[in-house]
Amino acid sequence: MLTLSQKDRDRLVVLHQVKASELSLSEAARRLGIGVRWMRRLQRRFEREGDPVVVHGLRGRPSNRRLEPGLRERALAKAREPLYADFGPTLLGEHLGREGIGSVSSSTLRLWLIEAGLWTPEPRKQKHRRRRERRASVGELVLMDTSIHAWLEERSGEEIVLIALIDDASSRLHARFFPRDTGAANRRLLIDYIERFGRMGAVYADCAGHFRVNFNRSKRRADDQAEALTLIQRSLLELDIELIRALSPQAKGRVERLFGTLQDRLIKEMRVAGIGSLEEANAFLENHFIPFWHDRFTVTPARATDAHRPVPDEVVLLALFAETEERTVRNDFTFRFRNQHYQIEEKDAVVALPKSRVTIEKRLDGTVHFRWRDQYLTPTPLKAPPQPPVQPRAAPTGTARPLTGAAGKPIPPDHPWRRFPVRVGAGRFRTSAPVAATAPAALRPDAPASVAAS
Numbered sequence: 042m043l044t045l046s047q048k049d050r051d052r053l054v055v056l057h058q059v060k061a062s063e064l065s066l067s068e069a070a071r072r073l074g075i076g077v078r079w080m081r082r083l084q085r086r087f088e089r090e091g092d093p094v095v096v097h098g099l100r101g102r103p104s105n106r107r108l109e110p111g112l113r114e115r116a117l118a119k120a121r122e123p124l125y126a127d128f129g130p131t132l133l134g135e136h137l138g139r140e141g142i143g144s145v146s147s148s149t150l151r152l153w154l155i156e157a158g159l160w161t162p163e164p165r166k167q168k169h170r171r172r173r174e175r176r177a178s179v180g181e182l183v184l185m186d187t188s189i190h191a192w193l194e195e196r197s198g199e200e201i202v203l204i205a206l207i208d209d210a211s212s213r214l215h216a217r218f219f220p221r222d223t224g225a226a227n228r229r230l231l232i233d234y235i236e237r238f239g240r241m242g243a244v245y246a247d248c249a250g251h252f253r254v255n256f257n258r259s260k261r262r263a264d265d266q267a268e269a270l271t272l273i274q275r276s277l278l279e280l281d282i283e284l285i286r287a288l289s290p291q292a293k294g295r296v297e298r299l300f301g302t303l304q305d306r307l308i309k310e311m312r313v314a315g316i317g318s319l320e321e322a323n324a325f326l327e328n329h330f331i332p333f334w335h336d337r338f339t340v341t342p343a344r345a346t347d348a349h350r351p352v353p354d355e356v357v358l359l360a361l362f363a364e365t366e367e368r369t370v371r372n373d374f375t376f377r378f379r380n381q382h383y384q385i386e387e388k389d390a391v392v393a394l395p396k397s398r399v400t401i402e403k404r405l406d407g408t409v410h411f412r413w414r415d416q417y418l419t420p421t422p423l424k425a426p427p428q429p430p431v432q433p434r435a436a437p438t439g440t441a442r443p444l445t446g447a448a449g450k451p452i453p454p455d456h457p458w459r460r461f462p463v464r465v466g467a468g469r470f471r472t473s474a475p476v477a478a479t480a481p482a483a484l485r486p487d488a489p490a491s492v493a494a495s
Contacts, residue, residue, distance in 0.1 A: 180349035239349030
């Protein structure tokens with residue numbers, strides 16, 4: 042006797058409602074989560090077979106993948122022999138197959154041995170985790186991350202992201218909204234932080250492309266991976282700031298929890314204030330929310346000393362974090378950049394300049410600077426030489442050769458070959474589409490010579 046599960050009973054109720062015309066097939070299919078065609082077939086079977094139709098046809102039948110009868114008893118008997126008393130499931134399964142007793146997987150054999158009391162599973166080793174203590178001083182470690190979220194909700198169609206820096210020792214916040222999560226945006230925020238507070242000891246970030254060159258595994262080479270540095274990596278290395286890359290979100294949990302709070306509090310506060318643009322969001326963040334955060338959520342560090350270090354006087358942060366390109370100087374002290382030729386003036390000319398490389402700095406403030414070694418140049422843009430006027434090509438003279446086939450016979454005007462461009466001379470093509478009777482008179486084959494010439 043087969044028993045019905047609750048799911049079977051619910052399905053049977055729906056089938057009876059359909060039979061009594063209380064429910065349509067489409068509505069019944071929606072309730073059961075099946076297609077209409079399947080529901081129609083199920084209803085036909087229900088009318089023929091009755092209530093047992095909700096029971097699967099394979100229920101109560103032995104599985105086709107079942108092991109042969111008696112294999113369990115033979116395997117356990119072999120495991121009880123003194124010779125195999127200390128065999129593990131994997132090794133015992135290999136010997137069972139080798140001696141012709143039967144083939145059984147090590148996982149199934151392990152369950153049989155545990156149920157028979159012949160094998161004691163080792164307790165699962167739980168990895169011990171210790172809570173990481175905060176850094177002792179402000180500026181020792183700063184965590185950095187980006188949150189892509191609907192910060193302005195539905196008040197604006199403008200999409201913005203929030204990039205934040207949070208101090209590990211005090212939870213002091215430094216953040217700004219940007220249009221997109223780009224390398225330039227991350228560099229801009231780092232420059233703002235360093236100009237305001239100084240050089241931190243370390244930056245804890247993720248493995249995004251701004252902080253690491255992510256090589257393709259199939260094309261990765263040890264020498265490339267050792268030499269390639271992103272702009273942020275190179276700049277932080279010059280400033281003696283350690284870059285720590287987290288391999289999981291849990292590793293930088295403090296900044297992840299920060300975004301959890303901001304996505305709740307900050308969004309609602311901006312909703313109350315009616316913030317609807319990027320400029321308004323940054324002004325509200327800087328003037329209202331960050332001071333509130335410092336009063337409410339910051340903690341007193343273990344040490345009162347500030348670990349931030351001053352920026353050296355000779356370091357220009359905009360130059361250090363700038364995108365750079367290189368161009369080769371010609372013998373006439375000129376080089377080309379962005380389709381513009383530049384002339385290095387005599388006051389900046391050095392004997393070693395020709396054939397050397399000039400570094401072009403594209404800074405975050407939009408300015409472009411030209412540097413050769415440690416010397417900045419002031420080249421003069423050259424005017425582009427006047428271009429000669431384009432002379433119109435003269436129309437071909439004479440009569441084109443008639444198109445002929447392989448046997449030398451002329452091709453009829455309605456031949457399919459005339460529908461495609463056909464070469465009629467060296468470097469010249471002629472459209473081979475048949476000339477319609479409605480074409481202009483000058484283009485008709487039977488046009489007079491005077492009309493065709495005009």
